[in-house]
Amino acid sequence: EIVMTQSPATLSVSPGERATLSCRASQSVSSNLAWYQQKPGQAPRLLIYGASTRATGIPARFSGSGSGTEFTLTISSLQSEDFAVYYCQQYNNWPPSITFGQGTRLEIK
Amino acid sequence: QLQLQESGPGLVKPSETLSLTCTVSGGSISSSSYYWGWIRQPPGKGLEWIGSIYYSGSTYYNPSLKSRVTISVDTSKNQFSLKLSSVTAADTAVYYCARHMGSETPVDAFDIWGQGTMVTVSS
Numbered sequence: 678e679i680v681m682t683q684s685p686a687t688l689s690v691s692p693g694e695r696a697t698l699s700c701r702a703s704q705s706v707s708s709n710l711a712w713y714q715q716k717p718g719q720a721p722r723l724l725i726y727g728a729s730t731r732a733t734g735i736p737a738r739f740s741g742s743g744s745g746t747e748f749t750l751t752i753s754s755l756q757s758e759d760f761a762v763y764y765c766q767q768y769n770n771w772p773p774s775i776t777f778g779q780g781t782r783l784e785i786k
Numbered sequence: 787q788l789q790l791q792e793s794g795p796g797l798v799k800p801s802e803t804l805s806l807t808c809t810v811s812g813g814s815i816s817s818s819s820y821y822w823g824w825i826r827q828p829p830g831k832g833l834e835w836i837g838s839i840y841y842s843g844s845t846y847y848n849p850s851l852k853s854r855v856t857i858s859v860d861t862s863k864n865q866f867s868l869k870l871s872s873v874t875a876a877d878t879a880v881y882y883c884a885r886h887m888g889s890e891t892p893v894d895a896f897d898i899w900g901q902g903t904m905v906t907v908s909s
Contacts, residue, residue: 711895720882720899773846773892775835
């Protein structure tokens, strides 16, 4: 099983500043990596797929990068609605064995 | 637009079988070439993929749950379902259904999610 490790567990950032979240895979997943945002009481929302492609309707302040085992989600200028938990997910294996990271909580500083 | 809605009992007794259904509206399971999945999230914890199914019935399961999981599809009702047997308190979670975004593959992200349904395992 591919293990996804996110860091940090909690990130405190002020509104308007940049946030950088990391995700590491225990083995290469190529670019088969997605990022999700989850707010309390809500389902996850797809932000990024293919490591760097924004999903439909996602603002340009969200960007993803990386390949292989190291990935980054960057939020360029934090808005109040961006404070949430973020998960990465790999979908590289065949047969499929999808795994998620444990999440990074982005909180207001 | 496409919407997914989970339904089923909110309380299940230990050792019994958890059964949930996901109803798809705004589109047809059988006419679209997507896989459909189940994901769960224990209270205060992260996400765990349970398994996925194609409208033809082809399934893939999380190896760690495979012995207890059955996912099926009913195209006449535009639904797919989850059964998890021999449940324990560790199976207490919010259960989500979702659509894989890629055509004809379960090896992809999930782009459309249901709102989730809380299932508690307790006597």
